[in-house]
Amino acid sequence: MTVLDLPAAMELSIEQQWPHRNEDWELFLKLGEGLVAERDGKLIGTTMAWCFGEDMATIGMVIVSPAAQGQGIGRKLMEEMIRRLGNRTIVLNATEEGLPLYQKLGFVETGRVYQHQGLVKDVPLAELSPGDRIRPKGKADTSLASFYGAASGMDRRALFDTLAQESRTVVYTHDNVPAGFAMLRRFGRGWSIAPVVAPDSTSAKALILHWLAVKQRRFCRIDVTAEGDLSGWLDSLGLPCVGSVRTMARGPAPVSGPEAKVFALAAQALG
Template sequence: MDKPMQTETVTIAPFEAHHLDGALALSRAAGWAHRREDWKMIWSISEGRVALAGDRVVGTALMTPFSSTCSAINMIIVDESQRGQGLGRQLTTAVIELAGDRECRLTATSDGLPLYEKLGFVATHEILRHQGVVGRVDTPENVGWIAPDDALSAIKALDRTAFGADRGPLHDALAKEGPFAVVRNGDNIVAFAATRPFGIGEVVGPVVAENAEQARDLIAFILSSKEGRFVRIDIPEQSGLSSLLEGWGLPHDGGVVAMARGATGVPQTPEVRTFVLASQALG
């Protein structure tokens, strides 16, 4: 008589620094572009849970808090050998609990959409991924680089208005990763964009601006110094930037659905808005 199959016992534990290598292995197996440095940046401003089979990381999920009002649920991966057993739901539920009373935002693939809908998330809009090798882009004259120490408070204030929550720790982390470009009106910073290394190349975002023309100029300014390099940009579908990005060598290459859980209040029309995300994970 055949012996019954032995299944590994999987436990859920806090996501600690020594789990980063296991998380990186998971994301590589799933075809994600993230480097260890990319994982570490997000983990450094987040709380999380890992699923462990012995000492092996077989699942991850993070909750990135934005003050006491909002959070991003992200980096949810389950090892292929563990799928179909409810582990993704268990990890997602665990980090939703970490969020407490905060609104939760995430981005979902078509595979993940049914689970998140069951957990109370509602689709809000599409996120489009544009990436490729940058072509020739002319440099606008109304944009310049700025030292983060001189501008971080203004950048944080603009982002808070556009995003609807305080993401100060995120911008502190971004300032360590790469420079900021800004548009000024007199002495005042009225729009900004960040760029940093990511995956096999670089990423641009977030881009926060008063209008599409400022957003276009910020992106063009950054891309003008990256001809021949691989760059990724994630945009809300309503940004209206797709045709521009395609013309600069960054074709549309898939995307995800933005979702929210526990959102409160009436949608506002702020003076500035987000034209490019920091990342799919962070909004």
Template structure:
């Protein structure tokens, strides 16, 4: 009877619907199937700050796709998963096409695994860079730089941090930045009262993630990251950085091994940064 029941589930029709809180347990099961480190809290946070679609079959979540809108011009996409038994039947395309339709006329950015490249290229995405995933137990004793221009952020810094983030990404992300700051520890570079960089560390996956980290130079980004790592000794830490900035070898020297990479892609035009501000470490590969 169990075998017949499983066959009934596989042959049942699929339904595409809006991602709701009630879908979180099913989404978590999918990410666990893929050996992704998301916790229930990580799914709940992603759904709170974004929107998404699910594919259901016989009441079970068999696929997810999420997006996060940044103003009227940009969106990022991620957390795109289809269970193994439902792959190869057009379900991934159905999910992703629905997600693209929901983003409207926005330019869409994403970070693709090797497996997703073909689908995204067929939908008009082009590669522009790479994201390197570094992680591991932080066993190296990290001492923060003694510079007095790096300090903990206060509530009154939020508007300046949001403005700096927009210059660094080229996208208005005030709600995302506020949500990340609300659940994380935030440090800033304060130059004569001007916020010249920031970094957030928060609980995520197997331990902590350091990111986003935005700064005006790679050296400033390193100082911000060190300020966060100094509080995380002995913890499992993940940092996702853009390859173009050359921080990979430095993270390796701190014991955070490179364990994977993703291809940064865009459909439409990339956002344009303002001045020297750049994003060095991501909040995660889905949010951008």
């Protein structure tokens, strides 16, 4: 995949009713690599991958044109990308349509992700304990990338640095010590609150509420993990769940550290 393929790739994602803009595809390609399938000079399939350190990777943006489905194209793209990734554990988020293929390729379900989006009209105040604070990211916040890696069980330093250039970031602190963060960036139809990393659900909610208040009555999207148990809470705020995917791993699944976990993904494709 090259940048010249991105307009046609975006057309494939539009066929799937996915919201990705050309800028979103450009960001994904900047962060990783992709493969395309062509027939008679026309792009009919894609897959992308992102490596996180020497032992972890994610795969996403697996798309085959409806007119070319059922011909093994998706499997060939996946098999070639898996070969390129070598012995890394591979994580992906599977739609129901892609689930049978991924199971045949050795992926095992490890969790679920719930996609919430819409416009929140009334944003409640966040509940913060004494000593807690939400503030903008500063130059001294050099530990956040490593913090993200420990929470996700992957080396996410390069991803954090790239997303930070595309996003606004706020930090959750306890007694002035950074303990979590949340980013906000343009994505799809509006704004994506992603990722959200926090020590517990209360601090994760405070981070999310901060950005929802900033973008009140604007279209926002957030993809939360089932483990974080925020889906019902987002429903109650007026940000409905519009779909879900199954998180799957091929190889030993990543393990988050004890200090924090990922409550909302950077993107379904990136994990």
